Amino acid sequence: MSVPVGDLTRVPVSVSAAGDNVLVAGAPGQQIAVFEFVFIAASGVTATLKSGTGGTAQALTGPLPLGGTSTPGLGGNYNPAAHFTTNQGEALNLNLSSAVAVTGWLIYARF
16 A cells, blocks of 8 residues: 555554544544554553544554563554554544553544
């Protein structure tokens, strides 16, 4: 997937609630493709990126341990093919195992 740079959107990430945290709201008929991201946790937490929210959300990654001494953060360099893509109409969600501050940014496009 190749997306013109002008179609990319960069958003800050600042979440801290246990469970679902919507990073980018879904839109009818559109998918969200993530091309670059950085997440840094204030302390130990397990994060999972998901398409959608609640019990029907689909995992886009496996559980990612963040905030420990060996892995304080996680990043994905720019990938023109996208790191992951949500299902049509669904939000991009960062699910946290506990209430820990996670900050960073991501670059995405809708299509």
